[in-house]
Amino acid sequence: MPRTTSTIYQVARRAGVSIATVSRVQAGHHAVTPATRERVHRAIHELGYRPSSSARALAGQRHDATGVVFPNLSGPYYSEVILGYEERASEEGESVFILGTHGRARANEQVAELADRVDGLVVMGRTVDDDVVEHMHEAGIPVVMLARPPVGTADAVRAENTEAARALTVHLLAHGHRRFTFLGEPKGSPDVSERYAGFSAVLDEAGLEPPAPVRSGFRELDGYRAAADLLDRADSTDVVVAANDEIAIGAIRAARERQLRIPDDLAITGWDDIALSEHVSPGLTTVRQPLRELGKTAATLLIDRIRGLRTEPCQVLLPTSLVTRASCGAHEEQEDTR
Amino acid sequence: MPRTTSTIYQVARRAGVSIATVSRVQAGHHAVTPATRERVHRAIHELGYRPSSSARALAGQRHDATGVVFPNLSGPYYSEVILGYEERASEEGESVFILGTHGRARANEQVAELADRVDGLVVMGRTVDDDVVEHMHEAGIPVVMLARPPVGTADAVRAENTEAARALTVHLLAHGHRRFTFLGEPKGSPDVSERYAGFSAVLDEAGLEPPAPVRSGFRELDGYRAAADLLDRADSTDVVVAANDEIAIGAIRAARERQLRIPDDLAITGWDDIALSEHVSPGLTTVRQPLRELGKTAATLLIDRIRGLRTEPCQVLLPTSLVTRASCGAHEEQEDTR
DNA sequence: TTGTAAGCGTTATCAT
DNA sequence: ATGATAACGCTTACAA
Numbered sequence: 001m002p003r004t005t006s007t008i009y010q011v012a013r014r015a016g017v018s019i020a021t022v023s024r025v026q027a028g029h030h031a032v033t034p035a036t037r038e039r040v041h042r043a044i045h046e047l048g049y050r051p052s053s054s055a056r057a058l059a060g061q062r063h064d065a066t067g068v069v070f071p072n073l074s075g076p077y078y079s080e081v082i083l084g085y086e087e088r089a090s091e092e093g094e095s096v097f098i099l100g101t102h103g104r105a106r107a108n109e110q111v112a113e114l115a116d117r118v119d120g121l122v123v124m125g126r127t128v129d130d131d132v133v134e135h136m137h138e139a140g141i142p143v144v145m146l147a148r149p150p151v152g153t154a155d156a157v158r159a160e161n162t163e164a165a166r167a168l169t170v171h172l173l174a175h176g177h178r179r180f181t182f183l184g185e186p187k188g189s190p191d192v193s194e195r196y197a198g199f200s201a202v203l204d205e206a207g208l209e210p211p212a213p214v215r216s217g218f219r220e221l222d223g224y225r226a227a228a229d230l231l232d233r234a235d236s237t238d239v240v241v242a243a244n245d246e247i248a249i250g251a252i253r254a255a256r257e258r259q260l261r262i263p264d265d266l267a268i269t270g271w272d273d274i275a276l277s278e279h280v281s282p283g284l285t286t287v288r289q290p291l292r293e294l295g296k297t298a299a300t301l302l303i304d305r306i307r308g309l310r311t312e313p314c315q316v317l318l319p320t321s322l323v324t325r326a327s328c329g330a331h332e333e334q335e336d337t338r
Numbered sequence: 339m340p341r342t343t344s345t346i347y348q349v350a351r352r353a354g355v356s357i358a359t360v361s362r363v364q365a366g367h368h369a370v371t372p373a374t375r376e377r378v379h380r381a382i383h384e385l386g387y388r389p390s391s392s393a394r395a396l397a398g399q400r401h402d403a404t405g406v407v408f409p410n411l412s413g414p415y416y417s418e419v420i421l422g423y424e425e426r427a428s429e430e431g432e433s434v435f436i437l438g439t440h441g442r443a444r445a446n447e448q449v450a451e452l453a454d455r456v457d458g459l460v461v462m463g464r465t466v467d468d469d470v471v472e473h474m475h476e477a478g479i480p481v482v483m484l485a486r487p488p489v490g491t492a493d494a495v496r497a498e499n500t501e502a503a504r505a506l507t508v509h510l511l512a513h514g515h516r517r518f519t520f521l522g523e524p525k526g527s528p529d530v531s532e533r534y535a536g537f538s539a540v541l542d543e544a545g546l547e548p549p550a551p552v553r554s555g556f557r558e559l560d561g562y563r564a565a566a567d568l569l570d571r572a573d574s575t576d577v578v579v580a581a582n583d584e585i586a587i588g589a590i591r592a593a594r595e596r597q598l599r600i601p602d603d604l605a606i607t608g609w610d611d612i613a614l615s616e617h618v619s620p621g622l623t624t625v626r627q628p629l630r631e632l633g634k635t636a637a638t639l640l641i642d643r644i645r646g647l648r649t650e651p652c653q654v655l656l657p658t659s660l661v662t663r664a665s666c667g668a669h670e671e672q673e674d675t676r
Numbered sequence: 677t678t679g680t681a682a683g684c685g686t687t688a689t690c691a692t
Numbered sequence: 693a694t695g696a697t698a699a700c701g702c703t704t705a706c707a708a
Contacts, residue, residue: 005454007701018679023703031677053455054401055701057392058684062703065435065455072421074630079417083410086438090448095455097403098434100424110428116343117391117403117433249617279587279618292412345685356695361687369693393685396700400687 006047015043026051066302067097067114067121068146068295069128073218075246076274077291078124081146084295085122092303094119101127108132115141120306122146122298125189142305146298149190153313155305157298159289161191164320165198168241168269168287171322173206175329177238177267182213183226183251184243192243195271199241216247223250231258231266238267239328245270245277245286252280252327263329273323283325290318344385353381364389404640405435405452405459406484406633407466411556413584414612415629416462419484422633423460430641432457439465446470453479458644460484460636463527480643484636487528491651493643495635497627499529502658503536506579506607506625509660511544513667515576515605520551521564521589522581530581533609537579554585561588569596569604576605577666583608583615583624590618590665601667611661621663628656 008026012019017036024032025040032040043049057063068085070078082098089096099114101107111128115121120142123133133151137143145156172180180203186196200210216226223242230237231254242248248270252262260266262282270277273288297316304310346364350357355374362370363378370378381387395401406423408416420436427434437452439445449466453459458480461471471489475481483494510518518541524534538548554564561580568575569592580586586608590600598604600620608615611626635654642648 009701019702020680020704021678024678027703033677036678050450050454052396052701053451054392054395055684056703058390058396058686058700059702059704061684063392072425074418074421076414076417079414079421080412082436083412083417083438086436087410087440090437090440095452096436098420098424098436099428100421102425102428112388113391114433116388276614276617279614281617281619347685357686358688358695358697359693362694365687371693374693390685393700394687396684396702397686397688399700 005050008049008051011040011043011047011049014047015040063095063117063119064093065095065097065118066299066306067099067118068124068298069099069101069111069114069121070124071127072100072102075219076276077244077272080291081124081295081298084292085299086295087292088296088299089303092299094299094303097121111136120144120302122302123148125191142302144298144302144305146294147189147191150315155301155314157294157301157316157318158191159294159318160320161194162198162201164287164322165195166202167322168285169199169202171285171324172239172241172267172269172328173202175239175267177329178208179236179238180208180211181230181235181237181240182211182243183216183223183230183240183247184213185215185217186213188218195243216243218244218246220246220250220253223247224254225250227251227254228257231255231260239263240266240268242268242270245272245274245284248284248286248327249276249280252284263327267328269328277323278325280327282327285325285328286323288321288323290320293318343388346387346389349378349381349385349387352385353378401433401455401457402431403433403435403456404637404644405437405456406462406636407437407439407449407452407459408462409465410438410440413557414614415582415610418629419462419633419636422630423637424633425630426634426637427641430637432637432641435459449474458482458640460640461486463529480640482636482640482643484632485527485529488653493639493652495632495639495654495656496529497632497656498658499532500536500539502625502660503533504540505660506623507537507540509623509662510577510579510605510607510666511540513577513605515667516546517574517576518546518549519568519573519575519578520549520581521554521561521568521578521585522551523553523555524551526556533581554581556582556584558584558588558591561585562592563588565589565592566595569593569598577601578604578606580606580608583610583612583622586622586624586665587614587618590622601665605666607666615661616663618665620665623663623666624661626659626661628658631656 008019008022012022022040025037086096115136122144124146125148130151137152137154143154147158150156184192186193203210214230216222240251248268251268255266270284270286273286277284277286346357346360350360360378363375424434453474460482462484463486468489475492481492485496488494520534522530524531541548552568554560578589586606589606593604608622608624611624615622615624
């Protein structure tokens with residue numbers, strides 16, 4: 001469909017100036033007489049002129065757009081982060097691309113394509129290979145990692161994991177639990193890997209042998225299956241520390257089916273504090289991550305970098321907090337972690 | 339940052355051809371000798387050539403991108419639809435913009451800006467004024483409405499509301515409920531308006547006076563407040579039909595606080611069947627909408643239209659189904675609606 | 677302060 | 693089948 005809005009040439013003619021002047025006015029350039037500025041503005045208004053973003057990008061090497069790359073898998077985690085990102089970015093006048101890699105083989109290529117359309121992008125988790133990120137970073141494309149192991153000196157945002165995992169585990173020890181299971185795949189994400197590390201460290205310090213993780217995907221069904229297997233193997237366990245809330249909720253279901261009382265026969269904890277966790281029965285003890293804030297912070301970091309407001313690398317660590325509910329054992333006060 | 343990838347000129351020189359030939363090869367044009375095609379492909383590969391999307395858009399009037407406009411408010415509804423949309427669109431090789439209007443006054447303008455960056459877009463709910471949509475549609479920009487009253491002959495996707503609302507209300511009547519409350523704002527969204535219409539019609543046919551809707555926003559807190567007011571006014575009610583699940587869950591909380599037993603003292607129903615609804619206690623009777631499918635269908639409609647695979651206007655109505663759980667009263671079999 | 681003109685990297689129309 | 697070359701609409705030196 002042909003361009004329906006007018007061009008800079010028509011504005012220029014109407015205002016009786018050159019296109020350069022229109023461009024200057026449009027850019028808020030100072031070196032323009034108030035009188036001509038006024039004429040140009042009027043012409044712009046009368047014609048409903050709106051600069052072509054393609055032409056602008058081509059000539060000006062600037063897109064006024066940024067992108068977020070995420071693995072998908074849906075679930076509340078990614079959507080909250082993405083919506084937080086969108087909110088901040090669009091406040092700042094940046095258009096927002098989203099790209100879910102869906103575990104596709106083409107992911108790397110799709111990201112490279114996206115990189116050509118934006119002034120910078122956010123990469124979540126292990127969506128893209130390290131060398132792709134490194135390549136972009138070296139090519140000077142601003143990149144912010146989100147919940148991803150930093151590559152080189154690129155900017156990064158993440159939520160605290162290790163200390164919160166420690167606090168959680170200490171809390172569970174205080175409940176008297178001794179036989180622990182970790183449900184999740186540390187190799188699957190940097191976040192989970194840190195959580196497992198904190199978990200293991202505390203057990204180790206307590207003189208307990210940290211168990212190998214029991215692998216599980218991230219969805220409720222994954223947690224259900226993994227927990228079902230686990231419980232059927234009759235490896236007796238006091239408490240299941242799940243890598244996220246969905247896994248934990250799946251585990252609760254598996255335990256229920258096996259007539260286990262929670263937390264008496266089996267305690268279960270999650271991670272994220274999604275909306276469900278408060279409503280599930282019994283209430284799920286978990287670690288709250290500031291999901292929207294993660295997205296917003298990534299947006300701010302990226303935009304500041306793009307606009308040259310910051311040139312030094314910056315890594316942000318957002319605080320998390322232990323949320324104690326009924327699923328971990330007898331009630332106690334709420335703790336906080338940074 | 340300067341363009342790091344090579345241009346069509348460098349490829350042309352390397353392959354010993356003109357840029358026109360490179361462009362043809364790149365476009366999969368047939369009128370090219372296999373031999374030269376091969377040379378060009380090799381050059382492209384060796385240089386890691388990737389055409390500039392801006393230049394392509396400027397010259398070719400095509401963006402290979404589409405956008406979704408949504409009101410935000412977060413919550414599972416929008417994110418599921420958006421993620422469904424992204425999945426389908428990116429499968430089709432279309433980049434995806436998202437734009438939340440957040441109720442901003444600038445919304446119309448932001449949408450107009452977005453329209454310049456895409457080949458077409460999806461507009462959800464009442465995010466944008468009718469005349470803006472109409473203007474785009476008349477300007478020949480493909481637009482798909484999602485859960486929005488159709489404007490002119492534009493394509494549209496929505497989930498069935500009226501019949502499902504009727505079925506739900508009939509079901510509630512069968513439970514013996516007689517004093518109904520509708521919790522939500524029909525004027526707030528076309529979906530809610532249809533739900534209220536179906537609800538009212540059945541009551542009317544049953545010889546009951548349809549109650550005026552009790553206004554409520556879409557979030558749990560809104561539902562909580564509205565229900566709290568309602569219950570404190572002591573207008574006695576048998577059953578609260580909420581406009582969505584979040585409102586219903588808020589209402590459940592308010593009822594609980596007032597020592598009401600659900601469903602015995604008060605029955606409550608929702609709409610959407612978000613993940614929470616199954617887990618809430620008691621299980622929430624609701625109407626399931628195919629959220630991801632809504633997004634995917636919108637993507638398909640839009641892309642087919644953009645690619646000229648379809649020229650006739652098309653309105654898709656996706657089926658919904660009544661999901662009966664404990665919150666509506668004594669147990670019964672599950673029904674289905676289209 | 678304002679205008680001229682040279683890109684920016686494609687696509688597409690002619691010729692050849 | 694291939695090559696020149698003119699758009700596409702803007703930004704930005706460089707002149708005036």
